[in-house]
Amino acid sequence: MPDSKGRFGIHGGQYIPETLMNAVIELEEAYNHYKNDPEFNKELTELLNEYAGRPSNLYYAEKMTKDLGGAKIYLKREDLNHTGSHKINNVLGQALLAKKMGKTRLIAETGAGQHGVATATAAALFGMECVVFMGKVDTERQALNVYRMKLLGADVVPVTSGTATLKDAVSECMREWTTRIDDTHYCLGSVMGPHPFPTIVRDFQAVISRESKAQVMEKEGRLPDYVLACCGGGSNAIGSFYHYIEDKSVNLIGCEAAGRGIDTFETAATINTGKLGIFHMKSYFCQDEYGQIAPVYSISAGLDYPGIGPEHAMLHDTGRAQYVAVTDDEAVNAFEYLSRTEGIIPAIESAHAVAHAIKLAPTLDKDKIMVITISGRGDKDCAAIARYRGENINE
Amino acid sequence: MSNIAKAFENGKAFVPFITCGDPDLDTTARCVVEMQKAGASLIELGIPFSDPTAEGPVIMEASLRALENGCTTDKVFEMVKRLRTELNVTVPMVFMTYANVVFSYGIERFCKKASEYGIDGIILPDVPYEEKDEFDGICKQYGIDLISLIAPTSDERISMVASSATGFIYIVSSLGVTGVRSQITTDIPSLCAAVKAATDVPCAIGFGISTPEQAAKMAASADGVIVGSAIVKIVARYGKDAPEHVGEYVKSMVDAIK
Structure with missing residues (x-):
């Protein structure tokens, strides 16, 4: 609070x-x-409920779980909402x-x-x-x-x-x-x-974790071990985390856009590359030594923001949540992976969370439970990803 | 008495603003010298910020040009030092910039240097009353006035903001951002009267003022008139040849409010 x-x-x-x-x-x-x-x-x-189509499904991604061979993976399907995102x-x-x-x-x-x-x-x-x-x-x-x-x-x-x-x-x-x-x-x-x-x-997005918590309790009878969400400004991430913050056994992971890599200037990973600053709010920002806000870059327009919400900054300071960086390449691979494996085309933003899951899940025991928020659907990204792969299609 | 108060001692004050480093800091320095010559009472030096939320397109573009041309906070400090030591500028000067420029430099380090180099005040348009403590305590320690702003929407906030103000009060003439306006529709006399009822600190009006006629009208209600975008436009138009034109313009405005 x-x-x-x-x-x-x-x-x-x-x-x-x-x-x-x-x-x-x-x-x-x-x-x-x-x-x-x-x-x-x-x-x-x-x-x-009546207009946006809530509650959104918590879907057991069985094929992905088997393919990665580790934690049991659930997808919180915000992509199924009316207008296609959280x-x-x-x-x-x-x-x-x-x-x-x-x-x-x-x-x-x-x-x-x-x-x-x-x-x-x-x-x-x-x-x-x-x-x-x-x-x-x-x-x-x-x-x-x-x-x-x-x-x-x-x-x-x-x-x-x-x-x-x-x-x-x-x-x-x-x-x-x-x-x-x-x-x-x-x-x-x-x-x-x-x-x-x-x-x-945050309060309006907290519906995501309110639902997912009840849904996972119903399906598994216990809390998840990991909750993953992509994180630009951080609205779907905070919504995905909020009702788990007090449950210390749940690992909360925000996936930032590293763009071409956090060691390059073409990145938007605020926690991983930014420092404390003030721009409409006090938080972490990508900026130069004189406090000029840096031009950030990510393949994902929705994560292409030089700051992060203040509650995430606090969750990072206290160590309650962890923020990892995911590159364009990894996100595009995950975009294609989820499409092929589960028949779900995620938004390129959400694909950042999927990309980290692809790395993390195989390292975890099979009795671990992971919830990944699919914050939006990827139809809007198809042309851009096709271009990224060198294919020119008309939208 | 602060240096800023002195600026308001001899009749109505004319307060010109300039974006530092557009097109280069040498031109800025020469413009400041001409402003003093033309009778400016107080000069606002804008330290460019990448994302100036309170600025209209004219000052925003000037800020970005200055940054592209390599202007930095340290270089602005060096220019101020030169103005005070080599170029005989004695008129009070204040910085106008954004919170992050000061914060990232280190508030204490910034204020210490500003004070040493002869800056009298700081205007931070994105630091409202609710957030000023973090800056104001350190400013006071170094004898720098953190200037308070009052807007047409301030209403019942006026007495709260005005009663803690030091130096001068910056009255924002209109809704929206900085920039030349053909008409200012706010009830300026009432706004100024409300401010004056709450404080003895002098008040100056800015945002949207460009012509001698507008300046004269504003000066009837306030203690001073601030002009930014109109000057920044002159600099954008004449580049390195701007100082002479800026001087002429400032003279015309100073004469208009006498």
């Missing part, structure tokens, strides 16, 4: 312009009210909150486009206006998602400033919010940014 100033250990806080302070305070007050409101929770549960969990919560607050317009940043698609979806459902900011580089590598957002009625603004990727989209969204606060809610997509966003997004 964060303290009253939104701190997780030394991390977190609110490093934003004065112009936005009353907006985040208003959001915090509204959230503290509605999170315990039975009517709000009933509506949200209905949306999650992002919808948070977005339905925030959109409902925004509606209760009387907001009529949602703005959002997006990297891979999954959060943008989820926000555009919720805006369509709630009859709200929607503007999505997306780095220009990302609009090119995720063209299909740009089309989906437009189809859903959202305006997509390509961001050309800085490195034209996710961090710039976040900054641009923050700038847009300072311009128009009264009717606009910033639907932030990950467990990052100023308090109370890391807590709000």
